[in-house]
Amino acid sequence: MKCFIIIGWVTMLCFYGAECSAQQIKPTDSIHYTINEKMLDSVLIYAKLHPLRDLYLPDIKGIAIFAGKKTNTLSLSENTPGIKLNNARTIFAKIPGLTIFEMDGAGTQLNIGTRGTDPHRSIEMNMRQNGYNTNSDVFGYPENHYTVPMQAVEEVQLVRGSASLQFGPQFGGMMNFRLKKGDSTKPFSLESEQTAGSYKLFNSYNAIGGTIGKLNYYAFYDNRHGDGWRKNSAFNYNAYYVHLGYQLTARASITAEFSKMDYQQQIGGGLTDQQFKNNAQQSERTRNFFQPVINIPALIFKYDFNANTHVELTTHGVFGQRNSVQFINAGNIADTINASTGNYNPRQVDRDYYKGFTTEARLLHHYHIGKVASTLSTGLRYFNELTTRKQKGVGTIAADFDLSVSKPYGVNLNLTTKNYALFAENIFQFSPRFSVTPGIRYENIQTKLTGVINNASSAVAYQSTRSFPLFGTGLQYQVNNATQLYSNFSQAYRPYLYANVTPADRLDKIDPSLKDSKGYDIDLGYRGVFKNVLQFDVNAFYLYYGNKVGLITQSDATGSSYLLTTNIGNSVTKGVEAFAELSLLKLIAPNLKQQAIKLFSSVAFNNAKYISGSINQSGTNKTVKGNFVENAPVWVYKSGMELVDKNWSFNFQYSYTSKTYNDAFNTIASNNGVIGLIPAYHVFDFNFNWQFSTQCHISGGINNFTNYKYFNRRITMYPGPGILPADGRTFSISIGTKI
DSSP states (O other), rough: OOHHHHHHHHHHHHHHHHHHHTTOOOSSSSOOOOOOOOOOOOOOOOOOOOSSSSSSSSSTTTTETTTTTTTEEEEOOOOOOTTTOOOOHHHHHTTTTTOOOOOOOOOOOOOOOEOOOOOOOGGEEEEEEEEEEEESSSTTBOOOOOOOOOOEEEEEEEGGGGGHHHHOOOOOOEEEEEOOOTTSSSEEEEEEEEEEETTTTTEEEEEEEETTTTTEEEEEEEEEOOOOOOOOOOOEEEEEEEEEEEEOOEEEEEEEEEEEEEEEOOOOBBOOOOHHHHHOOOOOOOOOOEEEEEEEEEEEOOOOEEEEEEEEEEEEEEEEEEEEEOOOTTTTSOOOEEETTTEEEEOEEEEEEEEEHHHHHHEEEEEETTEEEEEEEEEHHHHEEEEEEEEEEESOOOSSSOOOOOSSEEEEEEEEEEEEHHHHEEESSSSSSSSEEEEEEEEEEEEEEEETTSSSOEEEEEEEEEEEEEEEEEEEEEEESEEEEEEEEEEEEEEGGGGGGGGSTTTTEEEEEEEOOEEEEEEEEEEEEEETEEEEEEEEEEEEEEEEEEEEEEEESOOOOOEEEEEEEEEOOOOOOOOEEEEHHHHTTTOOSSSSEEEEEEEEEEEEEEEEEEEEETTTTEEEEEOBOTTOOOOEEEEOOOOOOEEEEEEEEEEOOOOOOTTTTTTOOOOSSSSEEEEEEEEEEEEEEEOOOSSEEEEEESTTTTTOOOEEEESHHHHHTTEOOOOOSSEEEEEEEEE
16 A cells, blocks of 8 residues: 555656646746546555576566566576586576587587477577577578577576467477677776686687667677597687667667677597497597588667557578588497508588578567456568588598588588468466466478489479468466466477488488477476575476477388388477575575575476387387487486675586487497487586676686596487597686776
8 A cells, every 4th residue: 555655646746747847837836726536446566576586587578478488597697607618517507407418518519408309409499699590590400500608698598388489490498698788887898708727728708898879889709719628629619799789769779780600620529338438538530520600690670669569670690501521430430541542531521501581570569458458479570591501522531621522412402491470479467466378370381492412313302381370378376476376388399300301312202291390388387486585496397299200111012112201209298397596594694695605406307208109220110109208318407506705606516317318219229339328427516706806806617526427418420420428527717807
């Protein structure tokens, strides 16, 4: 009631001030007026307590709706463990349920998945930066080669399967990296961080920013290079970014951004189980290299028609390359001198060229239906991509990074995708505590493939057009000012990839009725804060992944066998994701500000299994029903402790991941290490930070300080084939300044 009275007085004074201003009344004028009495309806003022730190996204942020969805948010700073080295294991420790491939410790590639989806290059995630996509080809080849340095990131936003309605194709979710902007309080600021570490590691992050009049700017350059923990794993990574934001009017703004990332990395290749057991740091490959080059220009226009209606138009492109030169064989086949020629054998050269263009228009509108407050978020997307794929080129016999070929490429394809999409979601706030958010998305996808494959019987020509709607609904109930219940059902999809419609040889055929993978995601959770001491989020989920694509054996009219690319079956992941963080000292001294002891625990249980389907194995179709989904651990657990004392902070983290299999048949072992069990592993990390002045700090850490020998990836393709060991014990030390 007191809040209502205060707000009522403020509102009345505002109207009174506006009226005085309109009539040009002087303070000394005599004023005579009459107030007509009227009984007003009761008004309920509702607000949430501010949590210890951001835990989940608000109902509305920017121009997107997140009410009734399973979301996570992380605010990053120089104190965030692992941020200088892009160490995903420690950076994302407080987001439960992420499966992370640790292909190396270089931090050049982010490999994440959720709820039983494939983590390889985050291929089943809708990856975004400042709201726009960074996947190389969202529909035909959605691997995310672009990796931003986490030192440039201000906030990480994650939405699970329900993100399909607003953001498009994925089963794993949408992850958005919101980058830093220039300081709004001064015209110039400087940020610099220099990091040195094990195996000649050096990282230099440098950024400038500020605000001059109506212009806000921010730019950074990051270089990271080193020899790598494992032999033949040297790398050199570069990232560039420029942000220019201009406030055209009080209602309109325009932003231009340009991002570039490139790196060249030597690839140590895969190992067999015995090789890994003998020496995990060994490598039989000295001539294998990988190089992605990704450029992302973007233009963002925002306009506020009024306090209730906002529009945002984003146009961006993804232009780049993916290049590799390798001697591709399992680890038990040595790359040696050919006795007949006296030279090494030629390497294989593979190159992709990406030219993608996307325009998204989004609108957010607040309105009322009677007494029901509502918010509509709707939008359109147009996407056009040309991927030129040149593979199986006969490369040189040299040992350096050389993409020259001596013969025409064995695979030379043009892969084109056009996409039109429309979505709408609406929050119906039926009471101050309860809201319902239904949504719909309509997709039209046009795929065209032309070119030549030297081991196919003729030139390749494939074309497909398909359209389909997706539906979903979210529910949210505010239990009290600090906690809420949420539930969501949303359909998801994943278009079949170019690789699925490219015949491998003359025995391959493609099912003309091949379908995109479709399914749905269900969430039920409870989250919030308790007395500013405990923050938590616990949810159960059910993910149905239908129409998975694979190979089965078929016979034609003559009895001849062939492999058919088709939809092979369905999988279900059932589980629980939970996070809790306790501030111990707040229990004793609630007003304590310079000291803290915080404990956190992040745990996920994922029961990901096939419920139907068969796959070809050695020419025979075998069922996979009841088997575990590939690369989907049942348990992913992380916990840690943070100690803060004035200008010092110390962070200890423990990570555990249970065993997984890398094939749908759940094979235990193979002679070449390509297929088999991935054993459970546990890792300990330590990080510290010392703010020795208002502008300077020193930080450092030891990753895997018990030097545990483990791996979480077996692979049949780049950069293997075989076991890819994770890094053993490494250390780093940094000095940074902000002016």
